[in-house]
Amino acid sequence: MPPTKRQTYHHGDLRAALIDSALELIAEQGVQAFSMAEASRRIGVAVSAPYRHFADRDELLSAVAVRAGELLVAAVTAERGGRAPEDRLVAVVRGYVRFAARHRALFEALSGSWSPDLERASQPVKEAFRSGAMDLSGGDPVAAESFGLAVAATAHGHAGLLHLGMFGAGEQAVDLAVRRAADATLALIAGRSRLGVTTG
Incomplete structure (x- = not known):
């Protein structure tokens, strides 16, 4: 059985993966429609996961x-x-x-x-x-x-x-x-x- 998206992440990778996910979402939907929750869902992690690396939406947008x-x-x-x-x-x-x-x-x-x-x-x-x-x-x-x-x-x-x-x-x-x-x-x-x- 191939690993799930959640299993492919280990410490140090999640931040970069969230930025990549956010880049894709913003390119598709624009800045106004972007949410941290959707970025999390897209890469298969819990919606609370981004807060290990980013204090809020603005901090992720800055990245x-x-x-x-x-x-x-x-x-x-x-x-x-x-x-x-x-x-x-x-x-x-x-x-x-x-x-x-x-x-x-x-x-x-x-x-x-x-x-x-x-x-x-x-x-x-x-x-x-x-x-x-x-x-x-x-x-x-x-x-x-x-x-x-x-x-x-x-x-x-x-x-x-x-x-x-x-x-x-x-x-x-x-x-x-x-x-x-x-x-x-x-x-x-x-x-x-x-x-x-x-x-x-």
């Missing part, structure tokens, strides 16, 4: 946001750009919008959460924006911060517009949103002097 942050980092890293700083920064934007399109519920969970762990998990994405902005700002940290924020807002804004249906539906909408976000980023780069950004 989910950290995992979502790691997935965002992977999506941004997977997007290939050229060697030029302009190409690398545009690639970050494309990866950001694609992640938002492919993982809408997780993107929303990520956007609505903050914790020190999430800050650490998402740091590589922030560094990707910052690094590209710094390269295009002549090493001026003040100008780079302003420019990097403008580019990040462009990426986030296009993701939000995609979710509102402004680009249509389906894969064509995703491709259009990604292209528009990339074009807007290139326009920002071309007009960076208006933001007080100059290259060295």
